[in-house]
Amino acid sequence: MKENQVDIITLGCSKNLVDSELLMRQFAANGYTVKHDPVKTSGNIVIINTCGFIGDAKEESIHMILKFAKARKVKRIKQLFVMGCLSERYLKELKELIPEVDKFYGKFNWKALMADLGKSYHNELSHERSLTTPPHYAYLKIAEGCNRTCSYCSIPMITGKYQSRPIEEVETEVRTLVRQGVKEFQLIAQDLTYYGKDIYNQYAIAELVKRISEIEGVEWIRLHYAYPTHFPLDLLRVIREKSNICNYLDIALQHSSNAILKKMRRNITKEETVHLLQTIREEVPGIHLRTTMMVGHPDETEEDFQELLDFVKTMRFERLGGFPYSEEEGTYSALHYQDNVDEETKQRRMDDLMNAQETIAGEINESKVGQILQVIIDREDPDYYIGRTEFDSPEVDPEVLIHKSEKLMEGNFYSVKIIGTQSYDLLGTVISKKGIQYKI
DSSP: OEEEEEEEEEOSOHHHHHHHHHHHHHHHHTTOEEEESOSSOOEEEEEEEEOOSSHHHHHHHHHHHHHHHHHHHTTSSSEEEEEEHHHHHSHHHHHHHOTTSSEEOOSSOTTHHHHHTTOOOOGGGTTOOOOOSOTTEEEEEOEEOOOOOOTTOOHHHHHOSOEEOOHHHHHHHHHHHHHTTOOEEEEEOSOSTTTTHHHHSSOOHHHHHHHHHTSTTOOEEEEEEEOSTTOOTHHHHHHHHOTTEEEEEEEOOBOOOHHHHHHHTOOOOHHHHHHHHHHHHHHSTTOEEEEEEEEOOTTOOHHHHHHHHHHHHHHOOSEEEEEEOOOOTTSHHHHHSOOOSOHHHHHHHHHHHHHHHHHHHHHHHHHTTTOEEEEEEEEEOSSEEEEEOTTOOTTTSOOEEEEOSSOOOTTOEEEEEEEEEETTEEEEEEEEOSOOOOOO
16 A cells, blocks of 8 residues: 555546546645556545446445445555545435445535645645546536436435536636647536526526637537527537537437426427427537437336337437436435336337447448548557547547557547448548548
8 A cells, every 4th residue: 555645436427527636636736646546546545436326326336435445444545535426415324334434525525535634725726637538638517416307317416406617717727728738628517508597697508618619729629418408599509600619419318208208307398309409400410419318217108118219210319328217215206106117128128229229320320431530539559549520429429440550649630531330430541630620
């Protein structure tokens, strides 16, 4: 065990990752060596940033805590701290269940960790981060919390009401990251759509994105986790007109059956959803849409699921993820509905949904063969340079594999001709190293 070294383990979403990066910067400023998600922990302090969204995520977090609680008990580590969504929601229970943990922190009070270690929290560094991503891209969290009341979701209970960050504060962070070499920004929030309503009394995501796009050095902006209800249509014009905003939008729809949408408390109908999607595609030609669908919500019938499957086949989303309903205590669903779709049925529906999407994604990939796309290089392996187009977000979307016939630089853009497909990924060859085009 190495003295004065901290190993931070992040579970869950990219919003958690940003919190870990902020904490890492504070430790570094206090003279610690900091490792993130090490293959093997070696520090005398371990911090676990937990997820508490759905059953599988909670189970993973608890398993990780127990693993290091055992290490703490046999003195393989000196101190163990836990933070994040799981401990925000189950603070009292976790304290009683796992007393080996030195202290639990919630989603927002982790800054007290520095004081508890007898160290200073540097307010002047409060928006600086030690990036865990490749140096050319970063996640940019523009808000916390959520004001929606979806039946199945525990996030508002964990994070509280929506809190937008002021535009000027976000701009300052972007400029800081650009100076560090960041070129690509993934804008994230539980709900991008609502941004600004709480502090400006109007939806301001379009204005925020426009102002970020005008900062010198920002070369790609990608938008994650929009909500379809009251979607701000002025955002589409900004995406269309600003060349460094990727033709990409992550908008979680969850279902298409009106009966299930009503039970989910999504405050939107199938007809309104279809109209919105048609508007998005008309206003931003060539846009790639990522969405998420849920199967097995209480009272979802075979007819409801078939309607969802037909909807997915008709709308042909370029990117789609899915997950089965998981009853979360305290949610509207848990209090008012019976979890009456059995696990086997949920899994069968998930398989059918993802099989349908696999076919769609394969056809969309095949349509790209012969096109010339701008690709940013993320990394290299023994056989390929691996990059992404503007249509691909890190870690969740397809990649472009380029044979290593010549030296390419990570973080640089190249014009790449797509020559084939490989499962969900594309195969390409570089045809130009000069210039950067964004909209193809």
